[in-house]
Amino acid sequence: KPARKAEPKGPEKVPGVAHLIAIASGKGGVGKSTVSANLACALAAEGRRVGLLDADVYGPSQPRMLGVSGRPASPDGKIILPMRNHGVTMMSIGLMTNEGQAVVWRGPMLMGALQQMLMQVQWGALDCLLVDLPPGTGDVQMTLAQKAQVDGAIIVSTPQDVALLDARKGVDMFNQLHVPVLGMIENMSTHICSNCGHEEHVFGHGGVRAEAAKLGVPLLAEIPLHLDIRLASDGGAPIVVSKPDSPQAQAFREVARHL
Numbered sequence: 001k002p003a004r005k006a007e008p009k010g011p012e013k014v015p016g017v018a019h020l021i022a023i024a025s026g027k028g029g030v031g032k033s034t035v036s037a038n039l040a041c042a043l044a045a046e047g048r049r050v051g052l053l054d055a056d057v058y059g060p061s062q063p064r065m066l067g068v069s070g071r072p073a074s075p076d077g078k079i080i081l082p083m084r085n086h087g088v089t090m091m092s093i094g095l096m097t098n099e100g101q102a103v104v105w106r107g108p109m110l111m112g113a114l115q116q117m118l119m120q121v122q123w124g125a126l127d128c129l130l131v132d133l134p135p136g137t138g139d140v141q142m143t144l145a146q147k148a149q150v151d152g153a154i155i156v157s158t159p160q161d162v163a164l165l166d167a168r169k170g171v172d173m174f175n176q177l178h179v180p181v182l183g184m185i186e187n188m189s190t191h192i193c194s195n196c197g198h199e200e201h202v203f204g205h206g207g208v209r210a211e212a213a214k215l216g217v218p219l220l221a222e223i224p225l226h227l228d229i230r231l232a233s234d235g236g237a238p239i240v241v242s243k244p245d246s247p248q249a250q251a252f253r254e255v256a257r258h259l
């Protein structure tokens with residue numbers, strides 16, 4: 001009698017990956033991708049073997065932020081070879097679709113694409129795989145936690161009330177999915193003028209610190225809104241790589257050291 005095909009299993013370890021960490025945000029545009037790119041580069045700078053999976057299906061920005069372009073090779077039409085830059089092994093949904101093409105996928109297609117990027121990409125041996133999630137609490141987040149063993153999640157938020165409210169939902173979602181929340185990162189914490197160094201609290205101040213305390217999760221960093229961070233990301237070399245001695249880069253390095 002032929003052996004019965006195994007029932008679909010619960011979360012599986014991504015082959016070769018020691019730690020999988022999801023980077024999430026409740027809302028778009030709060031700097032989740034910026035944080036992901038800089039943390040990946042910071043981990044690489046610490047000598048860790050690091051991968052970054054850009055699963056932000058609605059706005060994949062890692063190819064631009066990490067300065068990667070072209071189609072990933074698939075020698076046998078099955079396995080997919082990841083790309084690499086700044087010491088980071090990476091794959092992005094943006095490299096699998098045509099640039100400028102809007103992704104209007106339904107749940108099952110999203111799940112298929114995510115599954116493929118997790119399991120068919122030859123990540124190799126990695127100490128840490130960061131997954132840059134789409135904003136919110138939807139299919140991709142659920143699928144990730146159901147299919148792959150997620151060791152922790154980091155929530156990125158700005159100090160603004162509206163962004164915070166959504167971040168709170170994010171913490172709640174990971175609690176429900178039994179994924180430990182490693183902490184929150186406040187991005188655009190204060191604005192530092194690149195001309196005179198004047199500091200201004202554009203989006204309010206201390207909101208994420210207070211929220212993290214309320215939710216009982218650590219505040220991992222407060223990253224200022226700084227022109228250099230945006231310029232570096234747009235130029236394809238995150239600030240951790242392009243201005244490693246800047247205080248902004250140091251803030252990311254500090255988080256990476258404790259991951």
Ligand code: ADP
Pocket residue numbers: 025027028029030031032033034035059061187188223224225226227228229230231233234
């Ligand atoms: P998300 O992934 O949450 O949608 P992004 O990381 O794409 O957000 O950031 C949105 C925009 O804001 C990008 O142009 C990025 O370069 C810029 N940005 C993000 N964080 C900062 C920061 N701390 N200082 C300056 N610009 C930032």
